[in-house]
Amino acid sequence: MTELATPSAKRLQRPSWRDSRLLVGVLLVLLAATLGAKAVASADDRVPVWVASGNLVAGDRIDDSSFVRADVRLGDGMTGYLEADAPAPTGSFMLRDVRAGELVPVSAVGGADAVDVQRVTVRADALSTTGLARGSRVDVFVTPKASTTSDSARVETKKVLESAAVAAVLTSSGGFGSGSLTSVQIYVPAAKVQPLVEAVDAEAKVTLVPAVGALSGGGA
Structure with a gap:
């Protein structure tokens, strides 16, 4: 009777840097890390600004309850808003109307002599x-x-x-x-x-x- 050939076990080989699957895996990890870093950097692009807490009317004296802080991402060219990295200008006056929830323009706030x-x-x-x-x-x-x-x-x-x-x-x-x-x-x-x-x-x-x-x- 003819004996069947016995298959020989293959020794597992350590992956090398030339292994395409390993290279793809490394690239995916690098891509994920890059995207994560960009997301964090994008979140850091937000700036603190003052927002009207209620309807503000030209002539109003600004107090502690007039504004609330909000962190927003301003588009290109969107400047001139009152930044909240400094205290609110309490004691100043509104020079024009600003509706509740709107960003407060710098030009909308001034001293008593401008009212x-x-x-x-x-x-x-x-x-x-x-x-x-x-x-x-x-x-x-x-x-x-x-x-x-x-x-x-x-x-x-x-x-x-x-x-x-x-x-x-x-x-x-x-x-x-x-x-x-x-x-x-x-x-x-x-x-x-x-x-x-x-x-x-x-x-x-x-x-x-x-x-x-x-x-x-x-x-x-």
Whole structure:
């Protein structure tokens, strides 16, 4: 009977640097390390900036609650924002409106000498203040109080302010309907403060009309 050939065991060989599988494995490890380093470097590209915590209005005095810090990655050419690697400029003033959640431009903050508005409180018909919130923009109309019945026919309503910023909506008084009034603080250009105050003191009727694109409801 013919005996079957017995296969001989092959000795395992140590991989050499010329082994293509070993080279591919090394390249994959190097690629993964490079991509990881790039991801970390990309994360480090983020810069700390100040973000408006609520609706900020031109004329507002900045305090500790005005801004929150956020780490963001700015695109090429996106500069001029207030960096948060320095303390917030508390005590400074807003020179223009910045909405809640927006980055704060450096140009939007300045000293008291750069502010040209003052807060004035007016009492307006509650119906005309419906939906107004901090940061809304309103046109202000004044109707002088008629001294006599005959004068009422000659009373003329005038627009005294255009796109004034609402600083705060305060309290309402009176009953429902036209007899109900709401106190509203608005920012008024310095040159127009006295005429408006005189009209209010003379018991003129003040009506606030939301400007086009005005913020309404729920403003912080």
